[in-house]
Amino acid sequence: MLSFPVLFFNLLSIGMLLGVLIAVWRVRSKRAASELLIAVLFMLIWSLTSFAEMVSYTFFFKVLWRNICQIGVFYTPVATLLFSLAYTGYWREKQKQIGRILYIYQGVGIILVGTDFLHHWIRHSVSLVTSSQFSTLVVETTVLAKFLISGNFFLMVFSLVLVIVFVVTTSTSMRKQAYILLLGMVIPFLYAMAKVVSNEQFLQILPISGVFALSGLLLLLGIYRFDLLKLAPLAREQAFRFLGEGIVICDGEGHVVDMNPAAKELLGTDMDLIEEQLYLEIPRWGNAVRQSERTSFDFSLDGRALLAELYPITSKATETIGTITLIQDITLLKQRAEELQHRAEIDGLTGLYNRQTFIEKVERQLSLATGESHLIYFDLDHFKQINDQWGHRSGDAVLHSIGSILKEEVDESCIVCRFGGEEFAIFSSHKSRDEMISCAEHLRKYVELQIFTHEQHSIRLTVSLGVSSAITSSFDELYREADACLYEAKKAGRNCVRIRSTPLD
Structure with missing residues (x-):
């Protein structure tokens, strides 16, 4: 006569596994879900037939259910291993081949159990032991049976090792669901080990079907609480790691x-x-x-x-x-962004700001300036003759040298640019008018004394400069006055500096 606790735990186990089966079926398209579905299905077969054997009272039906139970006994470890491989992602390319080999190997035990003329290869005897509380089968197994059962335990141990390695190497965020899975695998393994070691005399009242209640509960917890299959651990882990x-x-x-x-x-x-x-x-x-x-x-x-x-x-x-x-x-x-910006702002030949960048920077400073601002505007005298006499490469070399002179001789607080062609400009809102006039005169003398060389040609040149000063926020106003002063310098014979006699208001 079955006691209420035994009946309750076995029915609870079956109910839990059915719940897991339904939960996994709903997410069957996810990675490792199909493998878990098969493993739970074999566990359910094991649980149902084990319970059926328990409630049967005749020797014939107990043996019948025990024989059918071997489908779950031999195939659950294989399915569990395949699920462990799919879950962890190990040997992904070899999983199908491994599955075929193991299902064929484990099928040997099922065939021997279910075949009358080969039955003695796996069992020496099957007897029914009856007590006042229950009756149970006692099976004396052969060496071959012990070998096949050892294979079962090897597969279960291997599955546990895979999950343990995954737990140790996985990210912290993945460990909770991996721990739940590991615990769900360890409980039935330890129970089965205890039964085999005791030659099935231990825990006869509560078969492994009852223990599956705990495994089912943990799997449900993993699925609904820790998203066991909502996001494939392999995909999450690889995304996180790599x-x-x-x-x-x-x-x-x-x-x-x-x-x-x-x-x-x-x-x-x-x-x-x-x-x-x-x-x-x-x-x-x-x-x-x-x-x-x-x-x-x-x-x-x-x-x-x-x-x-x-x-x-x-x-x-x-x-x-x-x-x-x-x-x-x-x-x-x-x-790269800075390089592109540099290329957009800097004249490639002279290394100075180009016209557009110069105007933008000057207007920005003019909007902030509270005092007088100054602009030096100049060009190279008779530059066309240099191109005509020695070629454009010589002209480019001179322009490059002028750029180097301006970077070396002009204060860093000034904004310097190649305004276009052979024209250059220098702006400052920090220096005084006299300082900018001195700067212009210094440049004029410096260039006049230089000898520019290119391809064994010695080139001398001069510059004409115009200087304008104003308290203004308009670049155009400064530019018009500096350009007018430059025109006056050209009319005066070149190689000179011209300024307004008084600064603009």
Whole structure:
């Protein structure tokens, strides 16, 4: 007569496995779901037939259910191993071949059990032991049976080892669901080991079908609480481990709970020191983590430019439970952007600002200036003759030399440009009018004394300069006056400086 606890636990086990089967069926398209579905199906066969054997009272039906039960006994370890391989992603290319070989190998035991003329190869005897509380089968197995059963345990142990290795090597965020899975596999394994070691005399009242209740409960917990199959662990793990972007995960209190190898490399630190770096060295990041705000910003660290994109992690109830930060190395992008900007702003021949950039920078300074601003505008005298006599390459060499002279001889506070052709301009809102006039005269004398050489040609030239000064926010006004002064210098015979007698109001 079965006691209520025994009946309850066995029916609970069957109910749990049916629940797992339904839950897995709903997500059967996910990675590793089909393998888990098959494993649970064999566990259910094992559980149902084991319970059926328990409630049967005749020797014939007990043997019948025990024989059918061997389908679950021999195939559950194979299906469990295949699920472990699919879950962890190990030997992905060989999983189908491994499955074929193991199902054929384990099928030997099922054939021997179900075939009358080969039955003695696996069992010496089967007897029914009856007590006042229950009756059970006692099977005396052969050496071959012990060998096949050892294969079962080998497959179960191998499955456990795969999951243990995965637990040890996986990311922190994956370990909870991996622990649940591992515990669900360990419980029936230990129970089965105890039964075999005791020659099936141990725990006769509660067959393994009852133990499956705990495994089913843990699997359901893993599926519904830890998203066991909602996102394939392999895909999540590989994205976390091998994604080029760094990933840092923080909980709702701002503590770092996980980071991938890319983040460790980019930040040059590990889990023990990341929080100190986050809050002390990169306070903007720390503040964003505390506030759980969606934001992005760039920062510099150890000579590298990094971009951080922070996203809040919300629960199903839309409650913020943490943050995830994606980190990219944008050093090369910044260098290329700066290079493109440099090319857009700088005249390639002289290394000075081009006209457009010069005007933009001058207008920006004029809008901020409170005092007098000054513009020197000049060109090279008879430059066309240099091109005509020695060629354009010689003319380019002279222009390049003029650019070098301006970079060396003009104060860094001034803005200098090649205005176009052989025309140049110098602007300052920091120097006095007399200083700018002195600068213009210095340049005139410096160029006059220079001998420019190119391809064994010695070239001498002069420059004519115009200087304008004004308290104004208009570049055009300064430019018109400086251009007029330059025209006066040309009319006066070139190689001279001309200025307005009084600055513009």
